[in-house]
Amino acid sequence: MKYLLIDSATATLVVAIVIDEQIKYLFNEVTGKDMSSTIMMKIAEAFKEAQLKPQDLDKIFVTTGPGSFTGIRVGLTVAKTMAWALKIPIVPLSSLEVIASATPGQTNVALIDARRGYVYAGAYDQNLNNVYKDRHILLNQLNVKGVYISYDDLPAIKPNPDILKLINKHKDDPGVNPHHLNPNYLKLTEAEEKLNYPHD
Amino acid sequence: MKSVYILAIESSCDETSVSIIKDGKEEIATATLSQMDTHANYGGVVPEIASRMHIENITMVLEETLNKANFSIDDIDAIAVTYGPGLVGSLLVGLMAAKTLAFIYDKPLIPVHHIAGHIYANNLVKPLEFPLIALVVSGGHTDLLYMEDDYNFKRLGGTLDDAVGEAYDKVARVINLPYPGGPLVDKLAHEGIDTYPLPLPLDDDSYNFSFSGLKSAVINLTHNEGQRGHQIIPENMATSFQNRVVEILTKKTMRALKEYQVNRLIVAGGVAANKGLRQRLTELCAENNVDLIIPPIEYCTDNAAMIGAAGYYAYKLGRRADLTLNAKASDQLN
Numbered sequence: 001m002k003y004l005l006i007d008s009a010t011a012t013l014v015v016a017i018v019i020d021e022q023i024k025y026l027f028n029e030v031t032g033k034d035m036s037s038t039i040m041m042k043i044a045e046a047f048k049e050a051q052l053k054p055q056d057l058d059k060i061f062v063t064t065g066p067g068s069f070t071g072i073r074v075g076l077t078v079a080k081t082m083a084w085a086l087k088i089p090i091v092p093l094s095s096l097e098v099i100a101s102a103t104p105g106q107t108n109v110a111l112i113d114a115r116r117g118y119v120y121a122g123a124y125d126q127n128l129n130n131v132y133k134d135r136h137i138l139l140n141q142l143n144v145k146g147v148y149i150s151y152d153d154l155p156a157i158k159p160n161p162d163i164l165k166l167i168n169k170h171k172d173d174p175g176v177n178p179h180h181l182n183p184n185y186l187k188l189t190e191a192e193e194k195l196n197y198p199h200d
Numbered sequence: 201m202k203s204v205y206i207l208a209i210e211s212s213c214d215e216t217s218v219s220i221i222k223d224g225k226e227e228i229a230t231a232t233l234s235q236m237d238t239h240a241n242y243g244g245v246v247p248e249i250a251s252r253m254h255i256e257n258i259t260m261v262l263e264e265t266l267n268k269a270n271f272s273i274d275d276i277d278a279i280a281v282t283y284g285p286g287l288v289g290s291l292l293v294g295l296m297a298a299k300t301l302a303f304i305y306d307k308p309l310i311p312v313h314h315i316a317g318h319i320y321a322n323n324l325v326k327p328l329e330f331p332l333i334a335l336v337v338s339g340g341h342t343d344l345l346y347m348e349d350d351y352n353f354k355r356l357g358g359t360l361d362d363a364v365g366e367a368y369d370k371v372a373r374v375i376n377l378p379y380p381g382g383p384l385v386d387k388l389a390h391e392g393i394d395t396y397p398l399p400l401p402l403d404d405d406s407y408n409f410s411f412s413g414l415k416s417a418v419i420n421l422t423h424n425e426g427q428r429g430h431q432i433i434p435e436n437m438a439t440s441f442q443n444r445v446v447e448i449l450t451k452k453t454m455r456a457l458k459e460y461q462v463n464r465l466i467v468a469g470g471v472a473a474n475k476g477l478r479q480r481l482t483e484l485c486a487e488n489n490v491d492l493i494i495p496p497i498e499y500c501t502d503n504a505a506m507i508g509a510a511g512y513y514a515y516k517l518g519r520r521a522d523l524t525l526n527a528k529a530s531d532q533l534n
Binding site (some may be wrong): 038055080178 | 260
């Protein structure tokens with residue numbers, strides 16, 4: 001089976017092609033603000049190096065968040081457009097699960113800086129079960145034991161995502177309708193927060 | 201000659217729009233999803249909400265357009281997309297979808313400037329003739345351009361601060377009209393008289409415009425009258441404001457026509473629907489033997505059909521973007 005995996009929710013872009021449980025291409029580097037100009041070049045490079053055409057793909061895995069709002073949309077727009085056009089299944093993943101997938105500990109707490117003292121946090125066990133649900137929370141209120149993992153400048157070790165582990169865990173997940181696959185921001189926009197709670 | 205079919209995507213502000221255009225002139229199908237009702241809750245377009253709505257709708261709007269046209273992407277010759285100017289988060293959704301389709305189907309990717317699209321909206325009604333002067337007025341743009349031939353733009357000037365439509369919406373708020381208030385100010389302006397001493401903004405030798413001072417004058421005057429216990433008369437304020445806007449827009453546009461010895465004027469963008477502006481331009485163009493061209497209202501507001509029309513001429517000129525094409529918040533058309 002031929003899989004494409006995309007994670008653009010953090011400043012570190014991950015693009016991978018896996019064929020029959022072998023990684024044929026992996027890009028896993030900080031692109032930061034250049035994400036939107038870099039991502040398609042890396043996807044094109046991925047297909048070239050794996051000697052595949054997009055039409056050969058069986059399934060797409062994509063992170064839907066949490067993380068950078070714009071970053072999430074860049075990768076997810078590519079993935080949902082591709083899945084819709086090629087009529088292939090698309091499977092949503094959590095960007096926190098990707099970060100936690102190296103599983104150095106029994107419990108692995110993935111963190112993404114959400115600014116102003118907040119983080120996006122989620123804990124995953126060695127089998128990538130989400131044992132502490134992904135959430136948006138003040139870092140000083142986060143009360144979960146485990147190995148902390150983050151790309152950001154937080155008291156945590158750096159991630160080294162295990163792509164094969166992620167794909168093995170999710171390869172039989174049913175695909176979702178790409179029209180209805182949307183970001184999982186875990187946070188309202190400021191305008192919506194003000195409209196809902198005008199006196200905060 | 202074989203026809204050229206362009207699939208065009210526009211998402212620069214609060215409309216997700218996809219269109220298929222034949223030879224830059226004929227609209228085969230368009231689907232547009234407007235977010236106006238959502239943004240009305242906030243009194244204006246909220247960029248992050250706009251971006252969120254674009255990604256929720258982009259593939260559905262693509263599918264609706266192809267279904268309406270009974271086309272598959274194999275029938276398309278090139279993908280055109282608005283890369284700017286506009287809201288970056290919004291632009292990126294249309295742009296990434298366009299790049300993805302161009303990549304998967306190995307189709308040329310045509311970068312289209314949003315203002316070029318507004319001008320070429322007219323091409324869907326009647327092919328453009330050159331040379332011409334174009335006045336593009338909308339909620340996000342105010343530009344005066346000279347075109348000698350197809351897809352050859354010389355920008356003469358534009359707003360230095362607020363776009364004209366933006367000033368209209370802000371004035372509407374001051375006189376308590378709901379968002380989007382521009383069309384309501386226009387309507388009210390026809391019921392009042394010009395009694396308020398508002399300045400004629402940036403009345404100089406350039407082709408630039410400035411509406412922020414005029415808007416501030418409306419706010420200050422309203423405030424000062426309120427301090428004295430007087431209520432301003434909304435219809436008179438609307439008339440006074442609109443008269444200044446129309447006067448400066450038409451004054452500089454007519455000067456450009458004269459200086460460049462052009463007798464053809466195109467007015468485009470959402471504010472081209474403004475009755476006050478249309479009336480005055482119709483009079484002035486008749487007096488000066490200028491052919492005035494204004495597209496029907498559905499082509500004045502943002503839509504992908506106009507991007508497909510402009511995209512065809514960019515395509516014919518060999519304009520191509522590669523997969524690194526990025527969104528640009530501001531970019532002058534030249």
